[in-house]
Amino acid sequence: MVDAINWDEKERMLLDLGEVKGCFKRCLEPLMNVMGDQAAVPVQTLADKWTMLVNGKPWDLLCDRIWHPRFSPDGRLTALVQLDDQWALAVDGVLSEERFDFIWNPKTSPDGAHIAALVKKDNRHTVLVDGKTWQHNYISIRDYALDHQGNVAATVQVEPLAEADIDKFFQGTWSVVYNDVLWQNKYINAYTPVIGPDGRTVSAEVRTDRLDYTIAIDDRAWSTKYECVWEQAHHPKTNAVVAPALHSGGWSMASNDGFIWDKKYAQLWHPKFSPDGTRLAVIASPTFGRWTIAVDDQPWKATFGDVVLDPVFGADSRHVAVVVKDNERWSVAVDGTVWGDTFDMCWDPVISPDGATTLAKVEKGGRYAIAINGRTGGQSFDGLWSPLFSPDKKSVLVKCREGDRFYTRVVGIGELLS
Amino acid sequence: MLANRREVADPGIDNALKKLTPEKIEAVVRKVFNPKVSARLKVYLDTCVHCGLCSNACHTYNSRDKDPRYSPVGKVKQTIWEIIKKDYKVDAGFIKLAARIAFVECNACRRCSMYCPFGIDIAFFMMTIRRICHLLGVVPQYLQDTVNSHSTTMNQMWVQQDDWIDALQWQEDDANMEVAGARIPLEVEGADFMYSVIAPEPKILAQLLANMSIIATKAGLNWTMPATDGWDNSNMAMYSGDFETMARVEKLHWETALRLKVKKVVMGECGHAFRGAVYDGPKWLSWRKTPIPMVHAIEFYYDLLKSGKIKVAKKFAEPVTVQDPCNVVRGRGLGKKLRYIMNALCADFRDVEPRMEHNYCCAAGGGVINCGAPWKRDRVEGNKVKAEQIKQTGADVIVTPCHNCHSGIEDIIGFYKLKVHVKFISEIMVEVMEK
Incomplete structure (x- = not known):
C-alpha cells in the first residue's frame, strides 16, 4: 500500500470541487483514499440522480440513492446504492450482480482484498462476501467479522421468537455462523465474533444463562462463567483467546483457565496484542472514574478522567500510543506520557516504524492539523485524512482539503512543524 | 399479602416464583445487602428516621386516598425493612409482593427524596428490590421482554439494523418534501454532534425523525446519526435490575459516539434515556461523567430558539x-x-x-x-x-x-x-x- 505511493511527487491536486459543483444539485461529505490518489464526493445530479464523483469524474452509474461511500485499503471505492427500489453494492461504479431488499454495514479486510456486507432478501438476512451471497439466510444477523482471507463469522438468530416469549428467549435463540456453517449450540445472546489469525478459529462472547457470560471458541464455551465479559482478542501467534471478565465486583483479564492477570480493575475493555504477541494492552480503569492503559497487568501511572480510546501498537511492538481525554480536552499519550498540547479532537495516532515519532490528525478551532510528538506547526487545513509515514520516516503523506481543492502532498516532518 | 390489591397474572413473576427456594432467595438477598457491596444502601438505612415525611410526595399515595401502603416509607417498610426484620429469610410470597411494589407501584421518580429531611434516595431502595428480583429471575413479562430486546438488538423494540436505516432514509425523504435539502446524515465522522433517539421513533413515531431533520436543516447544523447498533439510548435494563445489560447498551452507545468523533451527543425527547446515558450507565462502567457531553432535547431546542437559529x-x-x-x-x-x-x-x-x-x-x-x-x-x-x-x-x-x-x-x-x-x-x- 505505502509502496504504491509516489513519494517523489511533492504535491498533487486531485479535485477542485469549485470548478464542478455547479454541475450538481448537491455535493455531500467528501472522502480521500489511503494512498492519497483519489478524492471522491457523493453528488446529486440536476436530474435528481446520485453518483460518485472521483477525481472530478462521475461514475457512469446513476442511482436513486447512494450512501456509506468508503475507500477500501486497496483504493477501491465502495458505496451502497439504490436503483428502482432494489439495493446493491457498488465497487468503483460497478454493481454487485444480485439485488437486495436492503444492504448495510459493509466491511473490508485489512488489506482491502475482500469486501462484505449484510443483505436482506425476502425478509431474511444473509452475508454478501466478494460478490456472492451465502446459501443460508437467517431471521436476523447483527455482529459480523471479516478476516484477511475473506472468511466471515456472524452472530445470527436461529429460532423465531414470538412477542414477549421470555421463556423461549432464555432457552437460547442466537448462535454463530462461520462461512455459512452454523454452530450447533444456541445461546441467549452472542456478541462480537472474532476470527483467529489462523483463519479457522472463531470466538464470540456468549450468554449461557440468565446471569452467566463467557467466551465460546468454535462453539465450546469456557467452563468458567462470569458476571459479564467484553470483546475478546486472539493472540497473533498462538491463537490463544483472552477477554476482560467481571467477577465479584472486579474486572481482570481471563482465558480458558480463569484469570490470567492478578490485579482487579474497576473496568477493562478492548484488549489488544502487540504485533509480535509479546505484550497485551487493555483500556483500564484502575480506580473509579480514572482511565489509562494497562500493559501486561501494569497500568500506566498517568490516568485520565474522561476517556481513553483503543491502544495502538507500533510495528516493532515496543510502543503503545492512545488517544486520551481529560478535563474536556483531547490529547495523545505514548507509553504513559501524555503530549503537552491539547486539542478539540484527536484521531488514532500513528507510530513511525522506528518508534521515534508519533503523529495524529488533530482538530483545533475548527481547523485540522497533524501533530507530531505533540507539536503542531503552522499548517492547518479545512479537511484532513489519516496521515502516513514515508518508508524513510522523514516525510508524511498529507491528504487535505483547502477550500474546494483536494491535495495530496509529501511533506517533510520538519516542514510540517515549521 | 395482596390484601386490597387487585390480583394480576404476570407470567414473568408468577412462573419464576415457582422455581424459587428459600435458600436461593436468602443467598441473593444477602449478596445484594452485603454492606461491602452496597455502602450506599447501608448509609440510607442507617440515616432514615422513619418519619414518614416522604408520604405526601408520592403520586400513588395521593391518588389512592393516602393509603399508607402506597407511600414511599410504606413501600420501604413492606420490602426492605421486612427483609431486615426477617434476617433475610423471606419467601416467594414476599418476593411476589415486593416485585409488585418495586416494579409497578414506584416510578423511581425521586419526588419523595425532595420531601425527605435527609434527602435519602428512597427510589434506590426500590431499585435494590428490583435488582434482587432480576437476580431471582422475577421480572414482569413485558419489562423482561424489553430488556431481552436491549440485550439482543441494543434497542428496546427489536428493531432490525436494516429497518433502522430504512426508517431514517424514509424520514429524510419526508423531510425533503417539507424543506428542500433536508438530510439525516448517516455515519458522518467528525460531525458536531450525534443525535440519538429511542426505539419507538423508528418503530412507531417515525415522523419525529423527520422533525429533527427539518429543524437541523433550517438551523444549519452539522450532525449525524449512526447506521449501526448504538443509536438507541433508552435503557429498560436499568429499571429491571439487569445492570449488566444496562451497561452493555450504554457502552455501545458511547462507543458509537466516540467512533463517529462527535463533540457531543444530542438526545431526543426522552427522560429515562437521559438518566441511563448520563448517570446510571456511566457509573456502572466506571465513568465519573459521560465521556463526551450529552444534552437533552430541551437544552438543544432552548439553544436553537435563544440563539435565533x-x-x-x-x-x-x-x-x-x-x-x-x-x-x-x-x-x-x-x-x-x-x-x-x-x-x-x-x-x-x-x-x-x-x-x-x-x-x-x-x-x-x-x-x-x-x-x-x-x-x-x-x-x-x-x-x-x-x-x-x-x-x-x-x-x-x-x-x-x-x-x-x-x-x-x-x-x-x-x-x-x-x-x-x-x-x-x-x-x-x-x-x-x-x-
Whole structure:
C-alpha cells in the first residue's frame, strides 16, 4: 500500500470541487483514499440522480440513492446504492450482480482484498462476501467479522421468537455462523465474533444463562462463567483467546483457565496484542472514574478522567500510543506520557516504524492539523485524512482539503512543524 | 399479602416464583445487602428516621386516598425493612409482593427524596428490590421482554439494523418534501454532534425523525446519526435490575459516539434515556461523567430558539400545558429552559401546579409502562392526581418532552376522559417555525 505511493511527487491536486459543483444539485461529505490518489464526493445530479464523483469524474452509474461511500485499503471505492427500489453494492461504479431488499454495514479486510456486507432478501438476512451471497439466510444477523482471507463469522438468530416469549428467549435463540456453517449450540445472546489469525478459529462472547457470560471458541464455551465479559482478542501467534471478565465486583483479564492477570480493575475493555504477541494492552480503569492503559497487568501511572480510546501498537511492538481525554480536552499519550498540547479532537495516532515519532490528525478551532510528538506547526487545513509515514520516516503523506481543492502532498516532518 | 390489591397474572413473576427456594432467595438477598457491596444502601438505612415525611410526595399515595401502603416509607417498610426484620429469610410470597411494589407501584421518580429531611434516595431502595428480583429471575413479562430486546438488538423494540436505516432514509425523504435539502446524515465522522433517539421513533413515531431533520436543516447544523447498533439510548435494563445489560447498551452507545468523533451527543425527547446515558450507565462502567457531553432535547431546542437559529413564524394558538419529565427536570434542572421553549412557541402556555422539580411523575416512567397491559389499570389508577392537575390547567394540548410521559399521559387522558391531546416539542416547533 505505502509502496504504491509516489513519494517523489511533492504535491498533487486531485479535485477542485469549485470548478464542478455547479454541475450538481448537491455535493455531500467528501472522502480521500489511503494512498492519497483519489478524492471522491457523493453528488446529486440536476436530474435528481446520485453518483460518485472521483477525481472530478462521475461514475457512469446513476442511482436513486447512494450512501456509506468508503475507500477500501486497496483504493477501491465502495458505496451502497439504490436503483428502482432494489439495493446493491457498488465497487468503483460497478454493481454487485444480485439485488437486495436492503444492504448495510459493509466491511473490508485489512488489506482491502475482500469486501462484505449484510443483505436482506425476502425478509431474511444473509452475508454478501466478494460478490456472492451465502446459501443460508437467517431471521436476523447483527455482529459480523471479516478476516484477511475473506472468511466471515456472524452472530445470527436461529429460532423465531414470538412477542414477549421470555421463556423461549432464555432457552437460547442466537448462535454463530462461520462461512455459512452454523454452530450447533444456541445461546441467549452472542456478541462480537472474532476470527483467529489462523483463519479457522472463531470466538464470540456468549450468554449461557440468565446471569452467566463467557467466551465460546468454535462453539465450546469456557467452563468458567462470569458476571459479564467484553470483546475478546486472539493472540497473533498462538491463537490463544483472552477477554476482560467481571467477577465479584472486579474486572481482570481471563482465558480458558480463569484469570490470567492478578490485579482487579474497576473496568477493562478492548484488549489488544502487540504485533509480535509479546505484550497485551487493555483500556483500564484502575480506580473509579480514572482511565489509562494497562500493559501486561501494569497500568500506566498517568490516568485520565474522561476517556481513553483503543491502544495502538507500533510495528516493532515496543510502543503503545492512545488517544486520551481529560478535563474536556483531547490529547495523545505514548507509553504513559501524555503530549503537552491539547486539542478539540484527536484521531488514532500513528507510530513511525522506528518508534521515534508519533503523529495524529488533530482538530483545533475548527481547523485540522497533524501533530507530531505533540507539536503542531503552522499548517492547518479545512479537511484532513489519516496521515502516513514515508518508508524513510522523514516525510508524511498529507491528504487535505483547502477550500474546494483536494491535495495530496509529501511533506517533510520538519516542514510540517515549521 | 395482596390484601386490597387487585390480583394480576404476570407470567414473568408468577412462573419464576415457582422455581424459587428459600435458600436461593436468602443467598441473593444477602449478596445484594452485603454492606461491602452496597455502602450506599447501608448509609440510607442507617440515616432514615422513619418519619414518614416522604408520604405526601408520592403520586400513588395521593391518588389512592393516602393509603399508607402506597407511600414511599410504606413501600420501604413492606420490602426492605421486612427483609431486615426477617434476617433475610423471606419467601416467594414476599418476593411476589415486593416485585409488585418495586416494579409497578414506584416510578423511581425521586419526588419523595425532595420531601425527605435527609434527602435519602428512597427510589434506590426500590431499585435494590428490583435488582434482587432480576437476580431471582422475577421480572414482569413485558419489562423482561424489553430488556431481552436491549440485550439482543441494543434497542428496546427489536428493531432490525436494516429497518433502522430504512426508517431514517424514509424520514429524510419526508423531510425533503417539507424543506428542500433536508438530510439525516448517516455515519458522518467528525460531525458536531450525534443525535440519538429511542426505539419507538423508528418503530412507531417515525415522523419525529423527520422533525429533527427539518429543524437541523433550517438551523444549519452539522450532525449525524449512526447506521449501526448504538443509536438507541433508552435503557429498560436499568429499571429491571439487569445492570449488566444496562451497561452493555450504554457502552455501545458511547462507543458509537466516540467512533463517529462527535463533540457531543444530542438526545431526543426522552427522560429515562437521559438518566441511563448520563448517570446510571456511566457509573456502572466506571465513568465519573459521560465521556463526551450529552444534552437533552430541551437544552438543544432552548439553544436553537435563544440563539435565533430557529425563528418562530406564528406561535401555536391553542392553550397548552406541559409535563416536566422527572429525569431531566427534577434530575437535571431543565424546568426553566422548558418554560422558555413553551413561551417561545406557544401563545397561550398554561403552567401546571405543582411544577418544575415539584411536578408529579407521569406514572409511566421508571420502567412501569414497560410492565405492559396487565398492569395498565394499576398504573393509571395510581395517578389520579396527574389527571386532576392536567384538567385544572384548562389546556387542550399537553407537551411531553419524554416518550414515557407521552405514552403514560395518553393513557391517563383516555382513562379519565380528559379532552387533551399530547404532543412532543418538535411537533409544535416544526408547525410554528419559519421554514
